[in-house]
């Protein structure tokens with residue numbers, strides 16, 4: 001096992017023990033994405049109830065000419081996360097990108113994703129940056145200004161304070177004159193949201209339960225996965241969908257060398273997915289050093305595609 005993998009395991013073990021030791025048990029959503037979890041997420045993006053992926057892709061395609069115009073002479077795209085095989089090429093073509101930088105925590109996943117992308121675009125210079133995009137990063141020398149890309153409403157996985165800190169750190173990483181193209185899911189009818197996060201085919205349930213399977217596989221867990229149920233609930237006060245794993249009976253198990261017990265009905269909170277009105281999204285932009293430039297949505301306002309520009313202090317008395 002490589003040092004990087006062992007370090008990852010230690011972090012996973014520490015975060016699982018910490019999360020399961022809280023009075024309200026939780027596990028960070030980033031641990032959904034092992035190989036099986038990533039494959040299940042791919043399936044989710046194709047579900048009839050899960051509107052975000054197809055709506056964002058349609059918005060990118062529809063507004064490609066606008067994106068090209070807003071980008072002006074910028075030819076460098078910096079994506080936060082390893083990116084999506086379908087969405088990223090649309091933006092790259094829209095702005096006639098010459099350089100593409102992808103920042104991702106998982107080096108292996110990154111190299112694989114970028115190989116495929118570069119293979120189809122011989123003229124494109126592809127720069128993988130292995131790193132944690134929640135922290136400000138120093139990028140290698142690049143043609144500027146930069147165009148940041150943060151798709152899929154991944155921003156929704158962060159609480160408001162963390163989201164603002166993250167967007168500020170993007171502003172710092174990207175520098176003066178930058179644009180940020182960001183997909184943000186909208187607040188909508190809770191029935192649509194609950195269906196999107198609890199689909200009829202049960203794929204999202206499998207995705208959620210895979211978190212327990214992963215703990216059993218990687219951390220010597222003895223979790224009785226069959227004794228848990230998937231639950232998705234809209235929390236209006238927080239403006240977020242929550243995903244939980246509900247214990248259907250009293251149970252106990254080992255994980256990462258510790259013993260845990262749960263009572264029937266107790267839950268493990270595995271994900272928050274925040275939704276934003278247009279006004280809320282704009283406040284978030286301005287609170288984090290960005291100025292809203294353009295906004296597009298579909299006729300049903302299911303999803304929002306925003307373009308922001310790096311704010312400078314110009315004009316301050």
Ligand code: AVJ
Pocket residue numbers: 044052152153154156157196197204271272273
């Ligand atoms: C990848 C975080 C944007 O919140 O919609 C999908 C993850 N969770 N179904 C989302 C997810 C359940 C997704 N994000």
